[in-house]
Amino acid sequence: xxxxxxxxxxxxxxxxxxxxxxxxxxxxxxxxxxxxxxxxxxxxxxxxxxxxxxxxxxxxxxxxxxxxxxxxxxxxxxxxxxxxxxxxxxxxxxxxxxxxxxxxxxxxxxxxxxxxxxxxxxxxxxxxxxxxxxxxxxxxxxxxxxxxxxxxxxxxxxxxxxxxxxxxxxxxxxxxxxxxxxxxxxxxxxxxxxxxxxxxxxxxxxxxxxxxxxxxxxxxxxxxxxxxxxxxxxxxxxxxxxxxxxxxxxxxxxxxxxxxxxxxxxxxxxxxxxxxxxxxxxxxxxxxxxxxxxxxxxxxxxxxxxxxxxxxxxxxxxxxxxxxxxxxxxxxxxxxxxxxx
Amino acid sequence: xxxxxxxxxxxxxxxxxxxxxxxxxxxxxxxxxxxxxxxxxxxxxxxxxxxxxxxxxxxxxxxxxxxxxxxxxxxxxxxxxxxxxxxxxxxxxxxxxxxxxxxxxxxxxxxxxxxxxxxxxxxxxxxxxxxxxxxxxxxxxxxxxxxxxxxxxxxxxxxxxxxxxxxxxxxxxxxxxxxxxxxxxxxxxxxxxxxxxxxxxxxxxxxxxxxxxxxxxxxxxxxxxxxxxxxxxxxxxxxxxxxxxxxxxxxxxxxxxxxxxxxxxxxxxxxxxxxxxxxxxxxxxxxxxxxxxxxxxxxxxxxxxxxxxxxxxxxxxxxxxxxxxxxxxxxxxxxxxxxxxxxxxxxxxxxxxxxxxxxxxxxxxxxxxxxxxxxxxxxxxx
Numbered sequence: 001x002x003x004x005x006x007x008x009x010x011x012x013x014x015x016x017x018x019x020x021x022x023x024x025x026x027x028x029x030x031x032x033x034x035x036x037x038x039x040x041x042x043x044x045x046x047x048x049x050x051x052x053x054x055x056x057x058x059x060x061x062x063x064x065x066x067x068x069x070x071x072x073x074x075x076x077x078x079x080x081x082x083x084x085x086x087x088x089x090x091x092x093x094x095x096x097x098x099x100x101x102x103x104x105x106x107x108x109x110x111x112x113x114x115x116x117x118x119x120x121x122x123x124x125x126x127x128x129x130x131x132x133x134x135x136x137x138x139x140x141x142x143x144x145x146x147x148x149x150x151x152x153x154x155x156x157x158x159x160x161x162x163x164x165x166x167x168x169x170x171x172x173x174x175x176x177x178x179x180x181x182x183x184x185x186x187x188x189x190x191x192x193x194x195x196x197x198x199x200x201x202x203x204x205x206x207x208x209x210x211x212x213x214x215x216x217x218x219x220x221x222x223x224x225x226x227x228x229x230x231x232x233x234x235x236x237x238x239x240x241x242x243x244x245x246x247x248x249x250x251x252x253x254x255x256x257x258x259x260x261x262x263x264x265x266x267x268x269x270x271x272x273x274x275x276x277x278x279x280x281x282x283x284x285x286x287x288x289x290x291x292x293x294x295x296x297x298x299x300x301x302x303x304x305x306x307x308x309x310x311x312x313x314x315x316x317x318x319x320x321x322x323x324x325x326x327x328x329x330x331x332x333x334x335x336x337x338x339x340x341x
Numbered sequence: 342x343x344x345x346x347x348x349x350x351x352x353x354x355x356x357x358x359x360x361x362x363x364x365x366x367x368x369x370x371x372x373x374x375x376x377x378x379x380x381x382x383x384x385x386x387x388x389x390x391x392x393x394x395x396x397x398x399x400x401x402x403x404x405x406x407x408x409x410x411x412x413x414x415x416x417x418x419x420x421x422x423x424x425x426x427x428x429x430x431x432x433x434x435x436x437x438x439x440x441x442x443x444x445x446x447x448x449x450x451x452x453x454x455x456x457x458x459x460x461x462x463x464x465x466x467x468x469x470x471x472x473x474x475x476x477x478x479x480x481x482x483x484x485x486x487x488x489x490x491x492x493x494x495x496x497x498x499x500x501x502x503x504x505x506x507x508x509x510x511x512x513x514x515x516x517x518x519x520x521x522x523x524x525x526x527x528x529x530x531x532x533x534x535x536x537x538x539x540x541x542x543x544x545x546x547x548x549x550x551x552x553x554x555x556x557x558x559x560x561x562x563x564x565x566x567x568x569x570x571x572x573x574x575x576x577x578x579x580x581x582x583x584x585x586x587x588x589x590x591x592x593x594x595x596x597x598x599x600x601x602x603x604x605x606x607x608x609x610x611x612x613x614x615x616x617x618x619x620x621x622x623x624x625x626x627x628x629x630x631x632x633x634x635x636x637x638x639x640x641x642x643x644x645x646x647x648x649x650x651x652x653x654x655x656x657x658x659x660x661x662x663x664x665x666x667x668x669x670x671x672x673x674x675x676x677x678x679x680x681x682x683x684x685x686x687x688x689x690x691x692x693x694x695x696x697x698x699x700x701x702x703x704x705x706x707x708x709x710x711x712x713x714x715x716x717x718x719x720x721x722x723x
Contacts, residue, residue, distance in 0.1 A: 030371070030372055031370065031371025031372040031501060032370070032371055032372020032373060032602065032604075032606075032607070033372065036606075063606075066609070100556075103556075122553050124514075125553070126553050126556060126557050128473075128514070128515065129557055129561065129562075129565060130556075130557040130558075130561060131466075133556065133557060166371065168501070189556060214705070215705045216372075216705070217372075244672070245672075247665040247666075247668045247669040247672070248662075248665045248669070249661055249662070249665060252662065252665075261662075261666075262662065265660070265662055265663070266662055266663050266666050268660065268663070269652060269659075269660025269662060269663020269664065269666075270648065270660075270663050270666075270667075272652065272655070272659065272660055272663070273648035273649070273651045273652045273660070273663065273664075273667070274648065274651065275640075275644070275648050277638075277640065280638075280639075281638045281639055281640055282638075283638075284636070284637035284638025284639065284640075285637075285638045285640070285666050285667075285670055286666075287637045287638075288636070288637050288638060288666075288669060288670055288673055289665075289666050289669060290703075291637075291703040292669045292673075292703075294703035294704055295703045295704070298703070298704050298705075320672070320675045320676055320679060321679065322604075322605060322679060322683075323605070
């Protein structure tokens with residue numbers, strides 16, 4: 001595959017020294033930008049070289065199971081796939097109901113009453129009535145996974161990657177302090193949440209934003225980065241997905257985007273390659289070229305706008321064939337090449 | 342492979358021109374171009390002579406501005422732009438969920454009760470940060486627009502959500518949580534004789550309910566209880582209202598248009614949605630496959646690639662422009678094939694569902710001319 005070169009418009013910092021300190025990675029982005037795909041690939045990239053990585057899903061859509069073509073994930077950590085060089089990627093689907101029951105179990109020893117609670121819809125009720133409770137429970141569980149250690153004293157997971165809510169909801173999701181206003185002012189949940197706040201605001205946590213080189217995703221990316229910083233959270237890399245190679249020579253793009261394509265030169269070139277095309281086909285090729293140039297010009301200005309965020313950028317080339325399990329490994333390789341570890 | 346599946350073409354002009362079509366709901370997962378599709382359909386309907394209103398939820402700022410919707414005002418505004426003289430009328434509005442909720446309460450209670458409800462701390466939470474409130478209020482607003490009876494055609498954009506199904510499920514989820522027996526048990530000390538209600542349950546259950554109130558706090562429960570009692574006695578309960586608006590979606594004159602990008606995830610969501618509509622006997626007009634990339638030149642990708650390589654091998658590559666043109670055509674042809682394959686797969690699973698592909702514009706749409714072009718493409722009238 002030809003390497004995308006859109007990055008020449010702004011220097012691409014790749015995976016910085018600072019990002020290497022992070023162990024907890026949230027991957028957000030506007031809907032439709034491919035955040036689930038990139039979260040999975042990031043997990044694979046971080047797991048390569050023999051590390052253990054946990055991939056967490058929080059939105060109940062079972063996107064990971066679909067992506068990896070496995071059965072729906074239960075509430076429980078389990079092996080997902082092996083990573084290059086002996087690494088392992090495990091997965092956990094966090095369900096707020098199960099997390100609340102687990103919590104009750106831990107602090108109130110409810111026994112079977114927990115099941116009754118669930119049957120009556122009490123859990124749904126509690127999380128609907130106090131929307132912040134859901135976020136506190138989910139981030140609490142994530143923190144437990146990040147800080148868990150084995151009997152050898154090592155962390156159970158080298159990295160935890162979370163396929164997170166989209167840009168519009170990410171700050172609310174991570175702003176546990178605010179979410180806490182929803183829940184009771186005392187009790188173990190409050191104590192636990194303070195530890196979560198500390199972790200989320202530490203250099204161990206990075207929030208990566210996935211975008212496409214299109215107007216709306218770029219605007220949402222910039223807004224999310226600003227909101228994250230304002231909330232004292234750390235924006236990580238801007239992951240530019242589906243970067244397609246510009247085919248036209250750079251100097252021709254502006255003219256072509258204006259509709260100026262020298263069709264007699266194209267015709268002469270095609271003839272030199274042994275193609276003798278009728279006028280309609282030639283016109284069609286010229287129209288395609290103009291559309292391509294308009295898109296590339298728009299992508300260029302999107303790239304410049306993204307540069308304003310001054311965050312490290314990671315470019316992921318478009319895979320024309322679509323995303324299957326093999327493609328996830330392919331993207332993971334690209335990420336490793338850009339320094340992800 | 343794509344050739345053996347027969348696509349039924351979705352004819353949107355017939356739908357928008359039919360005087361019996363009163364409501365069109367545009368659904369689909371986030372990021373597929375629902376809002377633009379809804380606005381383009383509305384523009385086209387207005388130009389075909391219908392008095393049309395489009396209810397948008399969260400439009401891109403520049404699109405909203407081009408429609409003259411620079412601020413949320415929660416009531417339809419007529420679009421008047423110089424040179425725009427449709428045979429019908431085009432009105433547009435952006436949903437303000439908080440104001441819709443306020444209006445709903447004010448319309449159904451006496452002023453004193455309304456003030457009490459609006460001032461409740463629980464109302465502050467429910468009207469702004471509940472998941473499901475936006476969907477609920479979109480339905481409420483649609484109900485109002487229908488009741489006003491002023492429009493030939495109402496086109497509705499649905500809230501941005503991870504799943505298209507949320508539009509159908511969220512109001513029900515919200516209302517069952519608020520009208521359910523748990524809240525009655527936890528919050529009606531007067532009727533149930535205080536916490537004495539516990540006696541009817543096992544000791545374990547008592548502990549469980551206590552756990553819930555420990556976690557979310559007694560104050561919140563008290564606020565919620567006061568709010569729900571006042572609300573139910575005026576507006577007739579959330580569940581009842583949600584059921585009523587859901588009936589609207591089943592009434593003749595309503596059609597659903599599912600919007601999806603020609604991508605596996607979006608088409609999978611579209612599939613779920615199509616199945617669900619049929620389970621609920623809600624009328625589906627068809628699928629809009631948004632932003633496709635059909636080739637504009639009839640030249641096989643393999644031939645184009647071979648020619649590009651031949652040119653690049655020539656000494657000094659004398660024709661970089663021609664080589665680039667051939668390569669970008671080959672890229673596009675490959676993308677086109679993939680999209681056709683995905684759409685054929687959708688049609689194989691849902692043979693009766695009409696489909697229309699809408700070729701992507703090379704840049705974003707933010708004016709009426711852009712919407713008009715999308716409208717032409719939607720109607721395959723190019």
